[in-house]
Amino acid sequence: MDLQYLFELFLGGLVRGSIYALIALGYTMVYGIIELINFAHGEIYMIGAFTALIMTSVLTMMGLNQLAVIVLASVAAVVYACAYGFTVEKLAYKPLRNAPRLSALISAIGMSLFLQNYVLLAQTSDFLPFPSLIPDFHFWEPYAHVLSSQELMILITTAVVMVFLTFLIKFTKIGKAMRATAQDKIMAALVGIDVNRVISFTFVVGSATAAIGGILIASHIGQINFYIGFLAGIKAFVAAVLGGIGSIPGAVLGGLVLGMAESFFTGFLLSDYEDIFAFLILVFILIFRPAGILGRAETQKV
Amino acid sequence: MKKNSVAKMCAMIFTGVVMSVLISGLGFAEEPIKLGVAGAHSGDLASYGIPSIKAAELVVKEANAKGGILGRKVELLIEDDACKPEVATNTATKLVSEGVHVVLGHICSGATKTALGIYKDAKIICMSPSATNTDLTLSGDYPNFYRTIAYDDAQAKLQVEFATNVLKVKKVAVIHDKGDYGKGAAELAKKKFEDAGIQVLLFEGVSPGAVDYSAIVQKIKRSKADLVVWGGYHPEASKIVAQMRKKRMDTMLLGADGLKDDTFIKVAGKYAEGVYATGPKDVSQNPLAISAKKAHQEAYGADPGAFFYSAYAAAQALLNAIEKAGSTDYDKLSKALKTEYVDTPLGKIKFDENGDATGIGFSVYKVEKGQFVEIK
Numbered sequence: 001m002d003l004q005y006l007f008e009l010f011l012g013g014l015v016r017g018s019i020y021a022l023i024a025l026g027y028t029m030v031y032g033i034i035e036l037i038n039f040a041h042g043e044i045y046m047i048g049a050f051t052a053l054i055m056t057s058v059l060t061m062m063g064l065n066q067l068a069v070i071v072l073a074s075v076a077a078v079v080y081a082c083a084y085g086f087t088v089e090k091l092a093y094k095p096l097r098n099a100p101r102l103s104a105l106i107s108a109i110g111m112s113l114f115l116q117n118y119v120l121l122a123q124t125s126d127f128l129p130f131p132s133l134i135p136d137f138h139f140w141e142p143y144a145h146v147l148s149s150q151e152l153m154i155l156i157t158t159a160v161v162m163v164f165l166t167f168l169i170k171f172t173k174i175g176k177a178m179r180a181t182a183q184d185k186i187m188a189a190l191v192g193i194d195v196n197r198v199i200s201f202t203f204v205v206g207s208a209t210a211a212i213g214g215i216l217i218a219s220h221i222g223q224i225n226f227y228i229g230f231l232a233g234i235k236a237f238v239a240a241v242l243g244g245i246g247s248i249p250g251a252v253l254g255g256l257v258l259g260m261a262e263s264f265f266t267g268f269l270l271s272d273y274e275d276i277f278a279f280l281i282l283v284f285i286l287i288f289r290p291a292g293i294l295g296r297a298e299t300q301k302v
Numbered sequence: 303m304k305k306n307s308v309a310k311m312c313a314m315i316f317t318g319v320v321m322s323v324l325i326s327g328l329g330f331a332e333e334p335i336k337l338g339v340a341g342a343h344s345g346d347l348a349s350y351g352i353p354s355i356k357a358a359e360l361v362v363k364e365a366n367a368k369g370g371i372l373g374r375k376v377e378l379l380i381e382d383d384a385c386k387p388e389v390a391t392n393t394a395t396k397l398v399s400e401g402v403h404v405v406l407g408h409i410c411s412g413a414t415k416t417a418l419g420i421y422k423d424a425k426i427i428c429m430s431p432s433a434t435n436t437d438l439t440l441s442g443d444y445p446n447f448y449r450t451i452a453y454d455d456a457q458a459k460l461q462v463e464f465a466t467n468v469l470k471v472k473k474v475a476v477i478h479d480k481g482d483y484g485k486g487a488a489e490l491a492k493k494k495f496e497d498a499g500i501q502v503l504l505f506e507g508v509s510p511g512a513v514d515y516s517a518i519v520q521k522i523k524r525s526k527a528d529l530v531v532w533g534g535y536h537p538e539a540s541k542i543v544a545q546m547r548k549k550r551m552d553t554m555l556l557g558a559d560g561l562k563d564d565t566f567i568k569v570a571g572k573y574a575e576g577v578y579a580t581g582p583k584d585v586s587q588n589p590l591a592i593s594a595k596k597a598h599q600e601a602y603g604a605d606p607g608a609f610f611y612s613a614y615a616a617a618q619a620l621l622n623a624i625e626k627a628g629s630t631d632y633d634k635l636s637k638a639l640k641t642e643y644v645d646t647p648l649g650k651i652k653f654d655e656n657g658d659a660t661g662i663g664f665s666v667y668k669v670e671k672g673q674f675v676e677i678k
Binding site for chain 1: 480509511512514517521541551568569571
């Protein structure tokens with residue numbers, strides 16, 4: 001066994017898994033609170049990437065230096081994506097809060113298609129080059145052949161976002177309110193928690209992580225189009241289910257398991273069947289642990 | 303069944319008529335040279351066939367203005383096959399019965415194939431501007447068939463020749479996007495590389511639209527291939543080449559016409575530099591192509607359509623061969639086509655032993671300073 005190769009595949013899987021995890025967080029948080037699979041989440045990720053691209057072009061034309069461009073474009077993308085997440089929730093999900101769950105699910109799918117087509121018409125169907133926002137770090141050059149600077153940044157950012165989210169949910173007041181709402185909406189409302197505000201906040205946080213993911217990945221892969229949210233969204237959704245939907249550590253774990261599994265499968269077997277393998281894992285885990293790796297076992301009707 | 307027997311009877315009667323026409327034709331030098339133009343002139347694919355009529359009309363007009371070929375006027379016999387194999391047999395039979403000497407057509411590979419048997423029996427040369435099915439020439443079943451377009455395998459063949467003779471690679475990795483076009487091209491390339499004695503270390507498909515390709519890139523790196531051959535379109539190619547370069551790999555990349563798109567350079571940016579791709583030869587700068595285009599604009603008031611240049615070249619090649627052979631005799635014509643060069647909008651061409659025009663088709667391009675530059 002070639003250790004170096006194993007290590008490289010491990011790192012590749014880690015990066016890919018982090019990407020899945022970043023997007024999966026949004027799915028899992030929303031599901032944890034209102035038990036809705038927000039299919040429009042992948043599109044929020046795509047919109048984040050598009051906003052970053054537009055802002056970068058504008059800011060670069062204005063002649064700002066690169067650091068300022070990165071920071072401002074990222075902030076703009078996050079804010080914009082959050083606004084979309086917030087609006088989508090208010091428009092498409094809130095009116096259906098007491099409707100059967102299937103209605104909200106269909107609404108989510110509709111929202112996803114709407115946003116995709118909206119970007120397709122408002123922007124373009126072509127692939128657009130995405131500037132490499134993250135430069136090649138000089139100090140990292142000796143290791144660049146194993147892990148590029150962009151990949152390093154993906155790992156670091158994902159770790160920071162995870163720590164931040166854990167802190168937010170475990171130790172802040174709004175985090176406590178989120179947990180209470182997730183456990184029992186009616187009871188939470190009875191003790192004075194503004195449930196609607198908490199739900200909106202969850203959507204905003206989820207959209208922010210998706211936008212960060214969008215910027216990092218677009219910058220890593222170097223191109224975007226209106227359709228990038230679809231496959232990324234599906235894979236992240238699988239990761240969330242794999243880890244146990246509704247569980248935040250589960251989303252991260254699920255993302256990493258999926259990323260690693262794909263990486264090693266491609267590395268040692270055949271990349272043709274990479275997607276099939278990813279979904280096979282999902283099937284097997286769901287057979288033996290229907291709630292996912294870290295999910296709470298609950299009997300519920302879908 | 304009934305139709306068939308009627309067709310057969312007609313064919314027999316027609317053949318008889320043809321024989322008598324041919325025999326009687328020998329005596330009269332004034333008899334016009336009959337150039338058949340067959341193909342899709344109606345239906346969904348008419349836009350592929352109609353430019354060949356216009357090309358033939360232009361070439362014939364020019365030839366007749368110069369006093370014809372061998373002192374004989376050239377006459378066009380235009381027949382529609384609607385790109386349907388079952389119609390093409392009738393089309394071919396009709397042309398043969400009308401005493402056609404050479405045929406420009408057909409357009410679609412399927413229709414061409416069914417018509418060819420009839421021309422073969424009647425010893426008539428048939429030249430297509432657009433039928434790309436590899437077997438039409440390479441199977442050897444139709445010695446009377448020629449074409450002025452590269453066949454489906456030609457691109458893979460060129461890739462392999464370029465990789466072995468110019469890049470001098472020993473080991474390649476073939477990666478594709480699992481689609482019809484990409485995988486098809488990759489399979490052809492793989493087969494040809496193996497036939498040429500080059501090791502194909504990897505043959506794998508990747509999912510278009512995946513968030514990253516680091517695993518397959520690591521795999522390529524580990525395989526120590528000299529060259530990655532990409533079967534597919536440009537979006538994935540630009541991701542893969544960017545990831546390779548970010549991992550500080552200098553493995554070369556060679557794609558096909560699905561990669562040779564300016565969007566590839568736009569998207570891959572600096573990582574596109576040095577990437578090779580095969581693509582159709584650019585004929586727009588050829589002086590004969592320019593003048594043919596101008597003649598078309600003057601005669602029809604529009605820009606030429608699909609396969610116009612290859613049809614123009616085919617008509618020229620056929621008339622040139624008749625002139626050089628001094629007759630419309632099958633054997634003399636075959637020899638002339640294979641030995642005599644002719645200047646056409648596609649360049650100076652003749653035909654190889656299979657009936658494929660030499661010097662046409664695809665070129666290899668390399669990205670240099672943000673542009674595809676043809677490698678001569």
